Amino acid sequence: MTMSKWAQRVNPVVQNIPPSGIRKFFDLVSEMKGVISLGVGEPDFVTPWHIREACIYSLEKGYTMYTSNWGLLELREAVAAELHNTYNVQYNPRNEILITVGVSEALDLAMRTLLQPGDEVLIPEPSYVSYAPCTTLAGGRPVFLPTSLENGFQISADQVRQAITSNTRALLLCYPNNPTGAVMEREELARIAEVAMEHDLVVISDEIYDRLTYVGQHTCMSSFPGMRERTILLNGFSKAYAMTGWRVGYAAGNPDFIGAMTKIHQYSMLCTPITGQMAALEALKNGKAGMRRMVEHYNRRRHLVVQAFKDMGVPCFEPGGAFYAFPQISVTGLNSEQFAEELLKEEQVALVPGNAFGNSGEGFARVSYAASIDDLSEAFRRMARFVRRCGVRPRVISAPAQISAIQQEGICQTL
Structure with a gap:
């Protein structure tokens, strides 16, 4: 098809980046009625009232101005205290922590800070949809490390070592993982850290799901000996505190990396909106109890969702973190x-096809169990009907009945 006059003016790098496999699919959903969506990775909980109230109160007091490019110092101090208390890693809040517009901006800043044209970034696959495009937009080249159901969707130190070339500059990690829910074993993560030091790699560690860890204990990449200086730690408030729309994240790392990221940030975003920062500060100060209750609820759903898939005859990886199931459809x-298109068309249930997360995701689908209890129950009834029509024999007569047990847990969507 011939490009229009104006399309020819668009940067070819941007032209060649495909649209998000998640958003592209959900454009279809917006045109249909009665659809139950288990696709978007967003908590079904409303931001706890005390966090919203802190924001309202800050507005009443007139907090409507710019903050420092770095973000509110009080918030940076709270983030530093959180990282020290949780992982025993110390950061100077004045020059080693930057408050960003969500983790998405932090990732973009890290890529643009580190990469020169042709530099390679190692990315475990299946991977979150923005990782490869952000690498490409920064002039780099994504190099995928395929994982599978058989290895628990974990990469190995040997796999990392074998993928390294003279152009490799960074390793991008996201554990607990989106889309699989996989959690890295600490011992293997320590071996990967040794490889990074051996080959002088920078690690970009997206730890947005760190608090949503159900199996074992999350390991912060910066906490390994020798890794603090070569790790850019990314995190935020969207998932653990049900604050997706507030768009507040942060990056922590050595002052050279964070200072360079701040240069880009000050010329593009300037600063994260002060209202979101005030809310995030309240979340860190007083939001732990509500966050723990949400995690408990997700954990109950996790067991029941995985069992519901297995009972309908669909193998399903058991996630150790995040709030996604990754059934082998x-x-x-x-x-x-x-699978995704026909399920949507025939049963009005929306999920994300696994290949949206790379070639390693083919044959799977991402299902978010951060959905209302009623929606989960009804969606699994519909899915059970669909897979039976596909010829899959259920392990039990009433597979979706498993998910209805969630309703007996008495889970409330507001905290």
């Missing part, structure tokens, strides 16, 4: 996109 005889 290839047993239906359909590929990922066919």
Whole structure:
């Protein structure tokens, strides 16, 4: 197809980046009625009232101005205290922590700070949809490290070592993982850290799901000996505190990296909105109890959702973190996109085809269990009907009945 006059003016790098596999699919959802969406990675909980109230009170007091490019010092001090108390890693809040517009901006800043044209970034796959495009937009080249159900969707130190070339500059990690929910074993993560030091790699560690860890204990990459200086730690408030729309994240690292990221930030975003920063400060000060209750609820759903898939005859990886299930839908005889499109068309249930997260995701689908209890229950009834029509024999007569047990847990969507 011939490009228009104006399309020819668009940077070819941008032209060649495909649209998000998540958003592209959910454009279809917006045009349909009665759809139950288990696709978007967003908590179904409303931001706790005391956090919203802190924001309202800050507005009443007239906090409507710019903050420092770095973010509110009080918030940076709270972040530093949180990282020290949780992982025993110390950061100077004045020059080693930057408050960003969500973790998405922090990732973009890290890429643009580190990469020169042609530099390679190692990325475990399946991977979150923005990782490869952000690498490309910064002039780098994504190099994927495929994982599978058989290895628990974890990468190995040997796999990292074998992928390194003279152009490799960074390793991008996201554990607990989106989309699989996989959690890295501490011992293997320590071996990966040794490889990073051996080959002088920088590690960009996206730890947005750190508090949503159900199996074992989350390991902060910066906490390994020798890794603090070569790790850019990314985190935020969206998932653990149900604050997706507030768009507050942060990056922590050595002052050279964070200072360079702040230069880009000050010429693009200037600063994170003060209202979101005030809310985030309240979350760190007084939000732990509400966050723990949310995590408990997700953990209950996790067990029941995985069991519901297995009972309907669909193998499902048991996630150790985040709030996603990653069922192996290839047993239906359909590929990922066919499964997602036909399920949407026939049963009005929306999920994300696994290949949206790279070639390693083909044959799977991402299902978010951060959805209302009623929606989960009804969605699994519909999915059970669909997979039966595909010829999959259920392990039990009433597979979706498993998910209805969630309703007996008495889970409330507001905290």
